[in-house]
Amino acid sequence: MSMFRANIEAMTGYVPGEQPPPGKIIKLNTNENPYACSPQVTRAIERACAQGLSRYPDPSATAFRHCAAQVLGGAHALDIGPEWILCGNGSDDILTIVTRAFVGEGELVRHPTPSYVLYRTLAEIQGARVEEVPFAPDWTLGSQFAAPADDLRLAYLANPNSPSGTMIAPDRVFELADALPCLLLVDEAYVDFADTDCLSLVARSEKIMVARTLSKSYALAGLRFGFLVAQPHVIEQLAKVKDSYNCDALSIAGACAAIDDQAWRMENREKIVAARSRLTQAMRELGFDPPDSQANFVWNPHPELPVQPIYERLKKAGVLVRYMDYPGIGDGLRITVGTDSQIDACLSLLKTLV
Amino acid sequence: MSMFRANIEAMTGYVPGEQPPPGKIIKLNTNENPYACSPQVTRAIERACAQGLSRYPDPSATAFRHCAAQVLGGAHALDIGPEWILCGNGSDDILTIVTRAFVGEGELVRHPTPSYVLYRTLAEIQGARVEEVPFAPDWTLGSQFAAPADDLRLAYLANPNSPSGTMIAPDRVFELADALPCLLLVDEAYVDFADTDCLSLVARSEKIMVARTLSKSYALAGLRFGFLVAQPHVIEQLAKVKDSYNCDALSIAGACAAIDDQAWRMENREKIVAARSRLTQAMRELGFDPPDSQANFVWNPHPELPVQPIYERLKKAGVLVRYMDYPGIGDGLRITVGTDSQIDACLSLLKTLV
Numbered sequence: 001m002s003m004f005r006a007n008i009e010a011m012t013g014y015v016p017g018e019q020p021p022p023g024k025i026i027k028l029n030t031n032e033n034p035y036a037c038s039p040q041v042t043r044a045i046e047r048a049c050a051q052g053l054s055r056y057p058d059p060s061a062t063a064f065r066h067c068a069a070q071v072l073g074g075a076h077a078l079d080i081g082p083e084w085i086l087c088g089n090g091s092d093d094i095l096t097i098v099t100r101a102f103v104g105e106g107e108l109v110r111h112p113t114p115s116y117v118l119y120r121t122l123a124e125i126q127g128a129r130v131e132e133v134p135f136a137p138d139w140t141l142g143s144q145f146a147a148p149a150d151d152l153r154l155a156y157l158a159n160p161n162s163p164s165g166t167m168i169a170p171d172r173v174f175e176l177a178d179a180l181p182c183l184l185l186v187d188e189a190y191v192d193f194a195d196t197d198c199l200s201l202v203a204r205s206e207k208i209m210v211a212r213t214l215s216k217s218y219a220l221a222g223l224r225f226g227f228l229v230a231q232p233h234v235i236e237q238l239a240k241v242k243d244s245y246n247c248d249a250l251s252i253a254g255a256c257a258a259i260d261d262q263a264w265r266m267e268n269r270e271k272i273v274a275a276r277s278r279l280t281q282a283m284r285e286l287g288f289d290p291p292d293s294q295a296n297f298v299w300n301p302h303p304e305l306p307v308q309p310i311y312e313r314l315k316k317a318g319v320l321v322r323y324m325d326y327p328g329i330g331d332g333l334r335i336t337v338g339t340d341s342q343i344d345a346c347l348s349l350l351k352t353l354v
Numbered sequence: 355m356s357m358f359r360a361n362i363e364a365m366t367g368y369v370p371g372e373q374p375p376p377g378k379i380i381k382l383n384t385n386e387n388p389y390a391c392s393p394q395v396t397r398a399i400e401r402a403c404a405q406g407l408s409r410y411p412d413p414s415a416t417a418f419r420h421c422a423a424q425v426l427g428g429a430h431a432l433d434i435g436p437e438w439i440l441c442g443n444g445s446d447d448i449l450t451i452v453t454r455a456f457v458g459e460g461e462l463v464r465h466p467t468p469s470y471v472l473y474r475t476l477a478e479i480q481g482a483r484v485e486e487v488p489f490a491p492d493w494t495l496g497s498q499f500a501a502p503a504d505d506l507r508l509a510y511l512a513n514p515n516s517p518s519g520t521m522i523a524p525d526r527v528f529e530l531a532d533a534l535p536c537l538l539l540v541d542e543a544y545v546d547f548a549d550t551d552c553l554s555l556v557a558r559s560e561k562i563m564v565a566r567t568l569s570k571s572y573a574l575a576g577l578r579f580g581f582l583v584a585q586p587h588v589i590e591q592l593a594k595v596k597d598s599y600n601c602d603a604l605s606i607a608g609a610c611a612a613i614d615d616q617a618w619r620m621e622n623r624e625k626i627v628a629a630r631s632r633l634t635q636a637m638r639e640l641g642f643d644p645p646d647s648q649a650n651f652v653w654n655p656h657p658e659l660p661v662q663p664i665y666e667r668l669k670k671a672g673v674l675v676r677y678m679d680y681p682g683i684g685d686g687l688r689i690t691v692g693t694d695s696q697i698d699a700c701l702s703l704l705k706t707l708v
Contacts, residue, residue, distance in 0.1 A: 248576060
């Protein structure tokens, strides 16, 4: 007997990157930040924990929304308040909420390819159809991405993109959103490592939503906290779809402390960006062909060598990177920007392997 | 311009119980546990926090699933392993996952009424239809609950039920599930305060799923942790629908410590059950007509008096209870079982009001 929805039974489900138990392995496969979070965060969590956990948390994480509106509004000369922000249990929760709010059974979503494969999973759970629009070889995005299509209800754009680490410029994103017959979800999971971002576009267009996460640039993947910035009437509808208490008391406390400590974020960013340059340069010297990255990882296709054996040998030697192979595009190693010594260890090994 | 799904725009959204800022108010409105959680839990959270939050948590909360299978299996002489358990960001996340996995647009769900109003919200988000089956005046459930119906894809049963605090006996639940043309989700949020439960039915029928939460009986509403027990082939499909990292590192650590400390839970339960008896008795003496409760709250309709003014006056005096009014059934005060002194304060006030 099966009583599951046919689309659920048919799908394979999203497979997250390997999470080996903590130990000697150098983990450069899931774009985690290699540094510990701001000490303000752990202090805030300890305080919240001491205050007790028996009560339900604030259903809308008001404290974070105030704080984030101030920090982000200030940084972008944007006049936004808490009503522009929806908080989630990681930005995956945000992507889920947005998909459920816009996309019904049999309807269409669109995203570029190769990109974050979770977009397809979310569409499949809705019983929706997926249209993948290939990036150009230079990782730009043609007007096909904004073409009209029956039943097109939502477009996703990871920006910076994974695995490429490349970015579509905000002006171009605005053009694409303007032309699209549906809303555009700009997934800025990695944007704090980039030179620019699309946040201010939200004030210019009700069709643009920007998703952020604290997992990467605030080193808080274990905490699960993300948020969406969009016009208030959009946030208001989306709030109906989220679970009532989707963010717990500890993550709200930690997230407030994190976004409040911009000095920590800037300093962390400097380290990651410097290490990224060095990694990119070294990979080119090893014969790989990485595009310039705007994220905390570098995408390394190789023009001649098969890279899967390299991935396997790195893993055997204790360095875990992400091997990805995209039909029609080819394969590569996506290497997270680790600490200087992690990068050194990875590069020394690679020198013996290529 | 609106591009939301019509069902999303049409719905009003779930309104959680009031969460006033911490302070002098006596909060007996959302069935939180009035005591602090086990000290083992806060210690485990502090340890996890000190170990760092930069890495993603275990996507399937394996440690908790092992621990829970052992504790619950042992208590019920049930041979279940971790593959019988799915963890969620609160049991609301579990209810969401189950609904998304079974219920498509235009299909039907069923639940008794009056009960937890979130079931309707979850169906509305799916664009599904809802059939409400009234409880009998003595809070039993007739065979209408298990009647065949086109497109019926899921039935929910809060057991113990809210607001009544009453329970359908496990044998009757098994009968109903057996007759139903779909799976039955038994929501046991309050079951640790009851005399019995439906956990062992899961081994007898693949049509029965049991949801649990740590919010009530473990005093961890702020942590957001719930789980589902069902047959492994059911869990396997449901796991595709959950967000990849739906439980954070701190809640997994805290949840493991909580379920491991059954001595704390039993001691807490004794206090709540004793206070519940006293509250029920006192409410009857005040002229209310509460059914015997199997939960950590008592439902208090009044055969003569209108109770809304009583709710208002209690609130003004600093005691917050839940006022509920069900069309065709009537209204009442749902009062959470607090500490002895909270109950005393509430009762003293009530004596001046009725």
